Amino acid sequence: MGAIEASDYEMQSVFAETPTLACSDEKACREGAWEVMPFKNPVRSMHAVMLRTGKVLLIAGSGNDPSLFQAGSFTSALYDPSSRTFRLIATPEDMFCAGHVQLADGLILIMSGTKSYPAADGSVTYAGLRGSYTFDPTSESYIRVNDLNEGHWYPSATILGNGDVISLGGLGEDSNGSVVTERFSRAQHRWLPVNQVNQSWQFFGLYPSMILMQDGRLFYTGSHVFGDGLPGTGASVYDYEANKITDVPGLQDKNHRDQSMSVLLPPAQDQKVLTVGGGNILTNVDANRLTDIVDLKRKSPKYEKGPPLPHGVVDKGHGMVPEEGAEGKMYVSLVILPDGKVLEAGGALHNRADPVSEVSLFDPSINKFEPGMATDPIPRGYHSAAMLLPDARVMMVGDNPGNGSFDDHISIYSPPYLFKGSRPKITSVINDQWEYGSTQEITVDRGIVKAELIRPGAVTHSSDPNQRLIDLPLTVTASRIGVNVTSNSNMAPPGWYMLFVVDAEGIPSVARWVRLDANANKLQVPPATYRASAGNLAGDTLVPWEGRKSVRVNSEVSGCDYHYGTAGTCVPITFPSGVSASGPDRCEWLRMHGYKSLKSNSRRLDPLGLDANHDGLACGPEDRSRGG
Structure with a gap:
């Protein structure tokens, strides 16, 4: 077989013989299949984070249960999909409604949480903590870092190309909207004082979906939690370095995109974002079927109307009936799959009520949904989460309807590609520490057409803005494959990734874990003693915050x-x-x-x-x- 060369942003097929397909289950070959685990989730997990160890961190905090909050009873659990076992984790503060993101070294940064619940008379709503922690997948424990400059209940969390983290929005310690931009410095392993961070004094709302663009700017997609969209067009590009916010037009019905979900479509090199569904918990209108797609490579990006979400069946309290007209869903989950499609699942028609049973696959190559996938037997509305597992299945947890109950089942979805025959196998990864612009060698057991990196999920409230798939152009000789790594760290921010290969029939391998970073082979994880004592944990003494005003909520x-x-x-x-x-x-x-x-x-x-x-x-x- 001759060598095949490809540029950093273009994918080339590697033609080779593939074993004859043998569909193991005709229905599953078309729709995939769900399995509800025969055991229960031990915590009311509002957050789900995939770790580089292959385990899933399930964070509850107080789990939206005020009695647990009052008792100071905060919980997390580690779930191991391979052994189907749990381990409870000591949880130092109420991380319910925090933000989270994987850092370059594989630690999980967790910011804010719940300082207080709403008053019984409804006069005051939730308030955000200033506390922040990392979770270490090796020691399986939380380690405190210095405090945020203020509380951020429902914050964003986006990793930048240099490994720093930007966090925006949320409710402060006074229950008002925070206008403070927070920046976590990778070099110092701490949150920077507010006067060392560019401040726009803009309130970005709650869990604003902020996606890193290839040029280092942030795209606010318009997906958010609770109520109306932001003033203006409802979407924008935020240039942190220039301290400039520019509206992006075209988002349909911006005031009804509450708990919609957005995803950077695969591959990340195409720089297209899909935003799906949404509603409005204040007006409690029917959630919609709207989808919008924007090409961020354009000089002046603009959302264009996408195909409508497929109809499902909805339970409005009288049993399942078909959706009609403009009925769609909020609380949507979107998960990037190794075959380059996006799984769309979960959701409900109204505020914490009326679950919608419908699952589809979105194909970015043709901008169409493939409806009629198998549906999760468990309703998945408010406080549900979905993520890709290293074995290319999808895990779903949670449902917290308005009556206060919480569903403790775990569901696993096997997409159609897992029923279409034997899987390719990555037989070796010569080096699991990858540098930008390098060519890395892997071996496989048979012909493949593509290789890719998928960033592990960190999901809550229909938000996982760091989710992305990066194509790896190939140089192939016999069974040895050189995968060409992007030189742009904004395209693939530093951290641990799942490496998949995919054959000509779209069947993926099981993932191997690799770490991508500048000078990856020379960097060392800071020792725990350094992390634990980073700076003044109670926060820094700051100069007055000129121009700072929180937004009344x-x-x-x-x-x-x-x-x-x-x-x-x-x-x-x-x-x-x-x-x-x-x-x-x-x-x-x-x-x-x-x-x-x-x-x-x-x-x-x-x-x-x-x-x-x-x-x-x-x-x-x-x-x-x-x-x-």
């Missing part, structure tokens, strides 16, 4: 009326259309969605008319029969 930002029940229960401030404004009708909707009788937290205030007899019990027997 409504106490109903989460879409829940906390006059009823606990902070872990969400009675919607607005009910879906079709539910009348009468107390009995609202109580019936709540009953059909699994709510029990709720404590009324104020005898004087009953804004939804759920406690007609003012006995302190909302939706009690008398309330369900009275007008109101």
Whole structure:
């Protein structure tokens, strides 16, 4: 076989014989298949992070349970997919609703979390912690780093090409919107003082999806959590170095992209972003089917309308019925697969309610969804997460509807490619420490058409902005393959990646782990003693923050009326259309969605008319029969 050369940004096929396909299951060959694990998740995991060890860090913190918060009971667990075992991890603070990202050395940086839950009378919403930690996959423990400059409940977390991390948005310690840009320095292994960080004093909302572009700027996709989009077009390019924000036009219905999801489409070299679905928990309209695609290589990027999400079936409390018209979903999960497609799964029609059963594959090469994939038997709405495993399957966890329950099942999806025949195998990786612009040698057991790096997932609230697949152009001689690594660290930020090879039928190998970095063979992970004592853990003494003003955030930002029940229960401030404004009708909707009788937290205030007899019990027997 002759050698094949390819440029940094162009993929070339390597033609070789492939074993005859033997479909092991005809239905699964078309749709894939789900398996619900016969054991339970031991924690109420709101966050899921793939580690370079192949284990999954499941973070609950207080797990949206105010009784656990009050008790100071915070939890995490490590799940090992290969042995199907768990290990509980001591968790020092409430990391519920934190941000997280893999650092260049494979540590997981975790920022903020929950300082306080909403007040019982609804006057104050959540507040963010300043605390920050790394999680070490080797010692399997949390290590404290210095504090953020202020709290950021629901922050973004994006790694840059030099290994630094930018974090934006979220709610501060005063429950208002933070306008402070935070920067974690790789060189110093600490959060920088605010006066050493470029400040735009812009509030980017909650969990704003910020994707690193090939030129080092950040693209805010418009995907966010809770309520309306940002002023302007709802999407923008943020140039940190120039301290400049430029609107990106074209995003459809920007005020109904709450808990949509965005992904940098594979391969990352194409620089195209897909944004899918969304709703609005404040108005509680039906979630939509909208999709939008933007080409970030254009001089003036603009979103273009994409194909509509496939319809699914939805349970509105009366059993599953087909979706109609513009009905789509929020709480969407998007997972990049090794064959270059994107799995789209999970979701619900309304605020923490009405799960949608529908799974499809998006093919970026033709900009189309392939509908009709097998569906997860478990509903996956609010606080669900999905990620790629090193064996090319997909893991899904979580569902936390408004009634306060949490689903503790783990589901595993095997895509169609796993039923189409034997898999190629990476038989050796000569060196697992890769440098930018290098050619690395691997061997395989048979012909392949492509090799790629996929960054491991770090998911929460339909947000995983660091997710990406980087094509590796090939130089091939017999069974030895040279994979050509991009020279652009913005294309593939430093860190550990899953290396896959794929054959001509789209069947992937099991991944091998490699670390990509500048001078990768010379860099050493800082010793734990250095990490633990980095700087003043309580924060730095700062000069006055000139121009700093937090943004006032409504106490109903989460879409829940906390006059009823606990902070872990969400009675919607607005009910879906079709539910009348009468107390009995609202109580019936709540009953059909699994709510029990709720404590009324104020005898004087009953804004939804759920406690007609003012006995302190909302939706009690008398309330369900009275007008109101």
